[in-house]
Amino acid sequence: xxxxxxxxxxxxxxxxxxxxxxxxxxxxxxxxxxxxxxxxxxxxxxxxxxxxxxxxxxxxxxxxxxxxxxxxxxxxxxxxxxxxxxxxxxxxxxxxxxxxxxxxxxxxxxxxxxxxxxxxxxxxxxxxxxxxxxxxxxxxxxxxxxxxxxxxxxxxxxxxxxxxxxxxxxxxxxxxxxxxxxxxxxxxxxxxxxxxxxxxxxxxxxxxxxxxxxxxxxxxxxxxxxxxxxxxxxxxxxxxxxxxxxxxxxxxxxxxxxxxxxxxxxxxxxxxxxxxxxxxxxxxxxxxxxxxxxxxxxxxxxxxxxxxxxxxxxxxxxxxxxxxxxxxxx
Numbered sequence: 001x002x003x004x005x006x007x008x009x010x011x012x013x014x015x016x017x018x019x020x021x022x023x024x025x026x027x028x029x030x031x032x033x034x035x036x037x038x039x040x041x042x043x044x045x046x047x048x049x050x051x052x053x054x055x056x057x058x059x060x061x062x063x064x065x066x067x068x069x070x071x072x073x074x075x076x077x078x079x080x081x082x083x084x085x086x087x088x089x090x091x092x093x094x095x096x097x098x099x100x101x102x103x104x105x106x107x108x109x110x111x112x113x114x115x116x117x118x119x120x121x122x123x124x125x126x127x128x129x130x131x132x133x134x135x136x137x138x139x140x141x142x143x144x145x146x147x148x149x150x151x152x153x154x155x156x157x158x159x160x161x162x163x164x165x166x167x168x169x170x171x172x173x174x175x176x177x178x179x180x181x182x183x184x185x186x187x188x189x190x191x192x193x194x195x196x197x198x199x200x201x202x203x204x205x206x207x208x209x210x211x212x213x214x215x216x217x218x219x220x221x222x223x224x225x226x227x228x229x230x231x232x233x234x235x236x237x238x239x240x241x242x243x244x245x246x247x248x249x250x251x252x253x254x255x256x257x258x259x260x261x262x263x264x265x266x267x268x269x270x271x272x273x274x275x276x277x278x279x280x281x282x283x284x285x286x287x288x289x290x291x292x293x294x295x296x297x298x299x300x301x302x303x304x305x306x307x308x309x310x311x312x313x314x315x316x317x318x319x320x321x322x323x324x325x326x327x328x329x330x
Contacts, residue, residue, distance in 0.1 A: 004076070005032035006210040007178055012070040014048075014055045018063060023283045025051040027234040028070070030309075033227075035177065038204060038211040040221040040242065042257065043231030044279055049214050052231075053180050056080060057095060058087045074178065093123040096171035098181040098200075102163035105170075106155040112139075113151030116169050123174030138169040143199060161192035168199065172207070179204065179211045185220065197224050218257045222246055230254045233280050233290035236309050240316035250318045252297050289320070297322050 014026035025048040033039045041049040054060060056072040056079045072079040074094060079087065091097070099105040107115055116138055117131035126134060132151075139147040142165040155163055164184065171179060181200060185193035201224050204211045213224055221228060221242060228245050230238040230253065238251040249255045256275040277294040280286055288303035289295070295302070301321055309319045318324060 004034070005073075006035045006075060007033045007212070008071070008073045009052075010071040010073075012052060012056070012068070012072060014051055015067040016051070016055075016060070017065040017067065021283055025234050025282055026055070029229070029231075029234075029236050030070075031227075031229050031236070031239060033178070033210045033212060035210050036205070036208045037227065038201070038213055038225045040213045040215065040225035040228045041231060042215055042218055042221060042228060044216055046279055046282065047231040048234040048282075049229075049231045050182055053182070053212055053214060057091060058084055059091075059097075092119060092174045092176070094176055094178065096174060096176035096179045098164075098167055098171050098179065098184045100183040100186050102160060102167045102187065103155060105167050106163060108155050110154070111151065112153055112155065112158070112166050116151075116166070116173050119170055119173035134173065135169070138172055139166075141172070141203065142166075142169045144169075159192075160188050161195065164188060164192075164196055165199065168196075168203070172203065177209060179209050180214070181211060182214045183216070184213075185215075185217075193220070200224065218246075219261045230257070234282055235290070235306070235319060236317070237291065237320070238316070238318050239309065240314070244314065244316055250312055250316060250323050251291075251320050252295050252323075253291050256294075 009032065010030045012026055012029050013024065015022065015024050029052060031039060041052070043049050055066050056068060060066050068080045070080065074090065113132060113135050116135035117128065120126045120131040120134040121128065135151060136147055139150055144150050144162060144165050150158070150162070155166070158166065184200065185196050188196060197220055200211070215221065225242045228240065228242045229236050230251065232253050238245060238249065238254045245254060246258065249258055260273050260275065275294055280290050288305060289307055292298045292302045299322060307319045307321045307324070309317045310324045312318045312324060
């Protein structure tokens with residue numbers, strides 16, 4: 001049904017264990033994405049946004065033990081506790097991935113056409129000939145010129161923007177219902193970034209897919225997403241419709257991210273409006289709101305306990321005791 005989320009995440013917590021350390025990069029986060037919608041997950045590096053989406057699908061580095069709790073449902077099917085063999089069937093088929101660095105995402109010694117076609121063979125059970133035709137269709141879909149010639153080339157023969165378009169074509173080859181794009185424009189120049197974002201939005205709407213767009217750049221969100229989750233120190237600081245959150249950000253961290261976006265009216269050489277300080281180390285325990293040391297609204301009560309995400313207006317949820325309850329004394 002249209003009203004049922006395609007992806008539903010509830011109280012997800014992720015603990016990562018190695019031989020030397022333990023860290024909790026995701027701590028009790030909830031959100032959902034419906035078919036045809038785009039959810040942006042925004043936050044500084046290390047906020048937990050990538051782990052939150054990759055860990056339930058088994059995409060964590062070798063040597064890291066992942067412990068999950070909560071619930072992650074894809075089309076109503078619980079992923080937490082699902083055997084690895086079943087998770088593997090979902091990757092590429094039900095869920096497509098676009099990674100940060102297109103060069104490392106592609107096999108440097110295989111032609112572009114073969115890399116796209118093998119995904120169609122694997123997930124759609126196509127014959128090699130049908131898969132080659134499918135690869136040609138996808139290269140055209142993602143706007144690559146002279147598609148027949150490009151299919152015969154190797155990754156090193158393409159520009160960064162063309163390589164990212166190829167990665168998008170590969171992600172679409174299995175006809176997934178959910179597309180997870182992890183910082184898809186980070187390695188590209190500004191002009192190409194805009195082209196890739198327009199392409200992603202166009203393809204997502206044309207194919208009526210759900211999309212999770214992971215980014216640290218609040219500036220890319222406005223024209224691409226329907227809803228947004230702002231992550232800070234493993235938790236959601238704010239969640240709601242993009243238009244509402246961008247126009248009237250409630251959490252001081254969200255406001256800081258928006259204020260850091262360069263504006264056209266800024267004079268040349270103007271001082272960068274960055275957030276003061278650094279995010280906390282997640283391996284170290286801390287009390288209270290993790291944003292307190294960097295917050296210009298902090299009161300003594302902010303250091304007592306980590307605030308829960310609470311509804312403040314319509315569909316906007318904020319984790320801030322000052323915003324939710326006004327100034328309170330310790």
